[in-house]
Amino acid sequence: MAERARPPVLATQELAVEGEAAAGTTGAAGIPGRERADRVRTVIVYLILFGVAVLFAIPFLWSVSTSFRTLQDTAAGFSVLPRHWTTVGYHDVFHQYSFGRYTLNSFIIAGAITVSNLFLASLGGYAFARLKFPGREVLFLLVLGTLMIPDQLRLVPIYEMLVNWIPSWVGHLGWHNASFVNRNGVILIQLVLAANLFLMRQYFLTIPRDLEEAAKLDNAGYFKTYRKVMLPLAGPALAAVTILTFQGMWNGLFWPVVLLQDQSQYTIPIGIAQFIQKYTTLWPQLMAASVIAILPIVLLFVLFQRYFVAGVAASGVKG
Amino acid sequence: MAVAVAKRKQARGFGSERLREALVGYGFILLPMAFFLLFFIFPIGYAFYISRYDWSIFKGAFVGWDNYRKLYHDSIFWQHAVRNTLVYTAFVVPIEIALGLSLAVVVNQALRFRTFFRAAFYFPSLASSAAIAAIATYILASDGLLNTVLGHLGYHHTNAWFAEQSTALPAIIGLNAWTTSGTIMLFYLASLQAIPTDVYEAAAIDGAGAWRTFWKVTFPLLKPGHFFVAVVSIIGALQMFDQSFLIGGASGGPNYATMTVVLYLYNQAFNAIQFGYAATVGIVLFVFIFTVTLIQRLLFGKAEIG
Numbered sequence: 001m002a003e004r005a006r007p008p009v010l011a012t013q014e015l016a017v018e019g020e021a022a023a024g025t026t027g028a029a030g031i032p033g034r035e036r037a038d039r040v041r042t043v044i045v046y047l048i049l050f051g052v053a054v055l056f057a058i059p060f061l062w063s064v065s066t067s068f069r070t071l072q073d074t075a076a077g078f079s080v081l082p083r084h085w086t087t088v089g090y091h092d093v094f095h096q097y098s099f100g101r102y103t104l105n106s107f108i109i110a111g112a113i114t115v116s117n118l119f120l121a122s123l124g125g126y127a128f129a130r131l132k133f134p135g136r137e138v139l140f141l142l143v144l145g146t147l148m149i150p151d152q153l154r155l156v157p158i159y160e161m162l163v164n165w166i167p168s169w170v171g172h173l174g175w176h177n178a179s180f181v182n183r184n185g186v187i188l189i190q191l192v193l194a195a196n197l198f199l200m201r202q203y204f205l206t207i208p209r210d211l212e213e214a215a216k217l218d219n220a221g222y223f224k225t226y227r228k229v230m231l232p233l234a235g236p237a238l239a240a241v242t243i244l245t246f247q248g249m250w251n252g253l254f255w256p257v258v259l260l261q262d263q264s265q266y267t268i269p270i271g272i273a274q275f276i277q278k279y280t281t282l283w284p285q286l287m288a289a290s291v292i293a294i295l296p297i298v299l300l301f302v303l304f305q306r307y308f309v310a311g312v313a314a315s316g317v318k319g
Numbered sequence: 320m321a322v323a324v325a326k327r328k329q330a331r332g333f334g335s336e337r338l339r340e341a342l343v344g345y346g347f348i349l350l351p352m353a354f355f356l357l358f359f360i361f362p363i364g365y366a367f368y369i370s371r372y373d374w375s376i377f378k379g380a381f382v383g384w385d386n387y388r389k390l391y392h393d394s395i396f397w398q399h400a401v402r403n404t405l406v407y408t409a410f411v412v413p414i415e416i417a418l419g420l421s422l423a424v425v426v427n428q429a430l431r432f433r434t435f436f437r438a439a440f441y442f443p444s445l446a447s448s449a450a451i452a453a454i455a456t457y458i459l460a461s462d463g464l465l466n467t468v469l470g471h472l473g474y475h476h477t478n479a480w481f482a483e484q485s486t487a488l489p490a491i492i493g494l495n496a497w498t499t500s501g502t503i504m505l506f507y508l509a510s511l512q513a514i515p516t517d518v519y520e521a522a523a524i525d526g527a528g529a530w531r532t533f534w535k536v537t538f539p540l541l542k543p544g545h546f547f548v549a550v551v552s553i554i555g556a557l558q559m560f561d562q563s564f565l566i567g568g569a570s571g572g573p574n575y576a577t578m579t580v581v582l583y584l585y586n587q588a589f590n591a592i593q594f595g596y597a598a599t600v601g602i603v604l605f606v607f608i609f610t611v612t613l614i615q616r617l618l619f620g621k622a623e624i625g
Contacts, residue, residue: 041529049425053439056497060446062464063454078467124351131344132337139352146359150558150608152581153601156369156594157362163376189358192351222343251447253561258589269449273565276453283457290450297445305438 060294067287074283089284090292099289101264102271105183109256109267110249112187117245118238120192125200126226130212140201146194151254158189159258185259190249196241203237204230240307247297268293363605366598374595386599396600399575400583403488407579408556410489414496416548419503420541424533426504427511437504444501452565455494456481481566487576491562499555503548510544511537550615554608560585580604 066074067089069082076083093099127133128140162180166188170178180188207230215225231238253269260266266274272289279285370386373379390396426436443451458464459480466476480490514537522532560581563571569586571578580600588597 045425045428045430049430049436052422053436056439056443059451059454059458060442062458063450066457075462078464120351120354124348127344127347131340131347133341133344136344139348142360143351143355146355148609148612149359149363150554150601150605152558152560152584153366153605154359154362155584156588156598156601157365158358159588160365160369160594161357161362192354194355194359197351222340222347226347247445251445251449253449253564257564258585269447272447272449272453276456276565277568280456281460286453287457290447290453293447293450297447298442301438301442301445305434 063287063290066283067291069284071282071284086284089288092282092285093289093292097271097275097285097289098263098266099268099271099292102266102268103292105265106250106267106269109183109186109252110246113190113249114242114245116187116191117193117196118241121196121200121241122231122234122238123226124192124197126204126230128197128201129204130230131222143194143197154189155258162189162259181259182262183260183265186252186255189255193245196245199241200234200237203234207233236307239304243300243304243307247300250296251293366601366605369595370598370602372595374598375592376594379595382595386596387603389596390599390603395575395578396580396583399571399578400580403571403576403578404557404559404580407488407492407559408553410492411496411499411556412549412552414492415499415503415552416545418496418500419548420507422500422504423507423511424537427508437508440504441501443498446498448498448561449565451494451498452562455490456566459490481577482573484573484576487567487573491559491566491577495556495559495562499552503552506548506551507541507544510541510547514540546615546618550611553611557604557608557611 065081068085068087070084070086070088073079073083124143128136128143159181162185166180166185167178178184211229211233212225215229220228251269252267253273256267256270257273260270268289272286272293275282275286275289369378371381371383373382373385422440426433426440430436456479460466461477461479461482463479465480469476478486480486518536518540519532522536527535558581559579563577563579563582564585567573567577567582569582569590571582571586581604584597584600584604587593587600591597
């Protein structure tokens with residue numbers, strides 16, 4: 001949750017670009033005697049960097065290594081690699097501890113929220129960036145203001161609303177006996193996130209207006225302009241929204257813990273939380289579950305790194 | 320010319336193009352705005368309303384400020400939840416900022432494998448907090464990797480770090496300083512890249528070394544970045560929940576050592592089933608965080624003007 005608040009993103013900023021290094025280290029090359037000192041320094045910098053990178057990686061590597069061990073192996077003292085390779089840990093978490101189900105649930109929740117955010121944030125972002133209507137600035141400030149409201153404050157009121165109000169409202173619409181203290185609720189309360197709407201608006205503001213003018217001449221409606229002209233141009237912003245939303249929801253713990261009460265709807269993080277409390281020393285299984293939780297994010301990160309590392313212009317929005 | 324003519328035609332054709340544009344605009348933002356009003360703005364007032372009642376799951380008697388009075392005298396809240404949260408914040412924020420800033424300054428240089436290093440340092444910020452807590456529980460277990468390594472170095476520590484009252488919170492501080500440093504690194508990278516390179520060239524001509532350049536040039540120029548990072552980190556730290564919940568369980572064990580304000584709120588709501596009281600904790604936390612944000616805004620404003 002908040003502890004790893006996701007950075008505010010401006011999709012236009014690209015931090016992963018190679019080559020445009022800010023200086024700060026070069027400088028004094030012409031001074032005699034400096035050159036050797038510089039080389040020594042460079043070697044030291046690289047050693048430290050690789051050292052820190054290895055330190056950062058050890059917990060993940062250690063968990064992968066343990067996930068392929070037998071339980072006896074984990075108790076038999078230190079070894080870098082498993083003494084006997086086995087996939088028992090993975091087999092157990094899928095077959096005995098329902099992690100197959102949890103994985104599916106995590107995909108459903110993260111997927112549904114991502115899709116709805118893509119649509120609502122881009123549609124709203126387009127309106128705030130391009131269409132003129134009275135009160136636009138005030139309403140947009142209101143959207144940004146929601147970023148300052150902590151989830152914890154919303155916990156009790158939203159729970160009450162999901163238990164009492166929303167089911168009766170949707171009952172009037174013909175959806176009887178609906179429950180929202182479950183996956184529906186987790187999805188409903190995160191249908192669109194202000195950070196995503198902000199990101200889309202900022203991106204649309206950077207697109208030249210000429211293209212829309214052409215669409216206007218064709219007498220295309222606003223929705224058609226949005227769909228046929230603006231959306232195709234907003235690829236990088238849409239990619240950033242997709243990846244960051246999916247990652248955030250995949251890892252999400254607070255709302256699922258609050259709202260998911262039926263074990264058949266648990267997500268991976270809840271499954272892990274329960275496992276930590278209940279089966280403290282089944283390390284291979286616990287590490288296998290952790291690898292399952294982390295692996296999709298690793299794939300996303302490797303494939304779309306520039307959209308992750310992109311952005312984070314310190315826009316001062318969050319907070 | 321042609322555009323102007325077409326526009327005029329269109330305007331006449333629809334009676335009022337501006338009205339149509341406004342209506343479409345409202346239509347497009349209708350769903351998001353309704354959502355934000357219902358699930359963000361309204362809950363603030365509703366939370367305050369609930370906090371004034373003796374409210375378990377269903378609304379009970381109106382009690383005025385009683386919940387606030389009770390909270391004022393709640394020793395577990397102040398001595399454990401608030402104290403732990405403040406201690407946690409006081410330690411984790413400077414550590415993660417120092418770590419994140421150091422990483423940012425280093426990977427901002429012209430390095431080989433720069434992208435790889437940035438990715439490696441950022442990745443812990445992206446991975447699931449539950450998975451990381453699980454891995455940490457394993458590494459910090461009594462016979463875990465850390466104690467094994469420490470044993471080889473001649474320091475024998477035999478307890479599980481998260482299970483011991485004196486080490487549980489410090490261990491969480493260390494864990495979260497590590498996982499958040501990557502995000503902070505990215506924030507600082509953005510600020511660092513806004514600094515023009517000729518500033519460094521001037522420092523180099525003056526013969527300033529890397530260390531002096533950093534403290535005399537880079538660090539002061541990052542001032543707006545410092546404010547931003549500090550406030551985001553403080554607000555994040557004040558809301559710490561995941562790691563306490565995952566590691567110590569909902570009870571904030573061992574013996575309240577990992578109880579935080581948010582975990583306490585969660586407990587009051589879902590273990591004690593005291594919604595009115597939980598809402599009170601939420602309001603107090605919100606007011607506190609809002610004040611921190613406001614102070615930041617004032618400092619920010621001044622920094623920008625001066």
